[in-house]
Amino acid sequence: MLKFLGWEILGQFPHHQKKCIIACVPHTSNWDFPIGVLVRGAESAKVTFFGKATLFKPPFGWLFRAMNGLPVDRSQRTNFVQQVVDEFNKRDSLQVIITPEGTRRKVEKLKSGFYYIAKGASIPIVPVLFNWKDKKIIFKSPFFTSVNEELDKLQILEIFRQGIGKIPEWGIDEKTVL
Numbered sequence: 001m002l003k004f005l006g007w008e009i010l011g012q013f014p015h016h017q018k019k020c021i022i023a024c025v026p027h028t029s030n031w032d033f034p035i036g037v038l039v040r041g042a043e044s045a046k047v048t049f050f051g052k053a054t055l056f057k058p059p060f061g062w063l064f065r066a067m068n069g070l071p072v073d074r075s076q077r078t079n080f081v082q083q084v085v086d087e088f089n090k091r092d093s094l095q096v097i098i099t100p101e102g103t104r105r106k107v108e109k110l111k112s113g114f115y116y117i118a119k120g121a122s123i124p125i126v127p128v129l130f131n132w133k134d135k136k137i138i139f140k141s142p143f144f145t146s147v148n149e150e151l152d153k154l155q156i157l158e159i160f161r162q163g164i165g166k167i168p169e170w171g172i173d174e175k176t177v178l
Contacts, residue, residue: 002038011139013043018093019123020142021114022047024130026172027099028165032130036097037067039137049097081116088121100160100178106170110160110178115153119145125156129163138162153178
């Protein structure tokens with residue numbers, strides 16, 4: 001279906017990584033989700049994603065759950081990072097997709113939870129870039145956090161800036177911080 005729509009997948013889906021955070025960027029459109037679902041299908045991947053709790057209510061809640069989605073209540077502060085780290089530590093295998101922008105509009109600061117989940121669970125971050133201009137989904141090499149958080153974040157941002165969103169001006173640029 002992806003090829004029919006003109007999309008191409010570059011790089012390798014991280015099947016060999018039993019546990020990882022898959023960081024998809026940039027997230028600028030509602031169309032990112034269906035394209036991501038098609039990529040997941042094309043790669044025969046069973047990944048988990050988090051979505052706002054309202055998506056998991058009728059009439060479509062059953063669909064998001066069937067797609068391996070988990071609801072997140074964003075109306076109150078929870079220790080989301082630690083909850084996800086605990087899930088990784090309990091399981092033999094878990095791949096979670098996260099969009100670091102946390103929304104579909106221009107942000108100046110990315111949500112850093114994906115970084116701290118990876119660090120806390122000692123798992124890699126696999127950057128996945130949308131390139132809407134050329135219709136490519138690009139899987140980058142796994143990124144492992146280090147003791148130098150500042151350098152890690154600069155390196156991650158450098159990778160993320162290579163993506164081109166459906167709405168390019170909402171993408172991650174030189175002003176975006178992590």
